């Protein structure tokens with residue numbers, strides 16, 4: 001394993017801003033670019049949102065960020081994954097390694113420091129080939145097409161919907 005995952009903290013603010021600024025070009029095509037967004041993200045952490053940073057073990061550099069968002073428990077136990085990878089680690093496979101750790105954590109029971117989720121969604125704009133490749137690499141199933149799903153880059157954008165349930169995750173104790 002070249003990476004580890006952990007919760008973000010206030011001390012990450014400067015490193016996070018630098019990583020997002022370095023990566024603005026590839027993030028900005030698909031997601032908002034918010035280098036100064038960490039303090040607000042920290043405030044919003046709670047039962048509906050958990051953020052994980054993916055960290056390169058060798059250098060301590062930030063590989064990426066994953067938001068486990070729209071968490072709904074009860075009979076649904078469902079959340080959506082949103083993610084960005086950062087220069088210079090993008091395209092090195094580290095983001096995929098980190099995403100696997102995040103999915104592990106999402107499906108692990110709450111008694112074992114997991115989120116106790118049963119189903120995860122990844123919603124991707126149809127032209128976002130790298131993110132679709134990521135969803136497929138992780139084993140997410142294509143479930144369908146959702147028109148005008150999210151407001152991004154000034155308009156309501158269509159999304160392809162991918163999902164995975166705990167029973168489908170290798171090694172899961174579903």
Ligand SMILES: CC(C)(COP(=O)(O)OP(=O)(O)OC[C@H]1O[C@@H](n2cnc3c(N)ncnc32)[C@H](O)[C@@H]1OP(=O)(O)O)[C@@H](O)C(=O)NCCC(=O)NCCS
Pocket residue numbers: 026027028030031082083084085086089090091092093094095096097123124125128130131133134
């Ligand atoms: C989507 C996104 C997160 C993918 O991240 P990434 O940095 O490409 O992820 P990885 O490096 O883990 O992807 C694996 C790639 O690394 C390559 N790779 C290089 N060395 C590797 C190694 N040792 N092991 C595995 N893969 C390796 C793979 O070949 C693969 O490249 P390919 O897709 O061209 O075949 C990134 O492109 C991104 O931040 N995009 C902008 C924001 C965005 O679209 N977010 C998602 C919205 S739904």
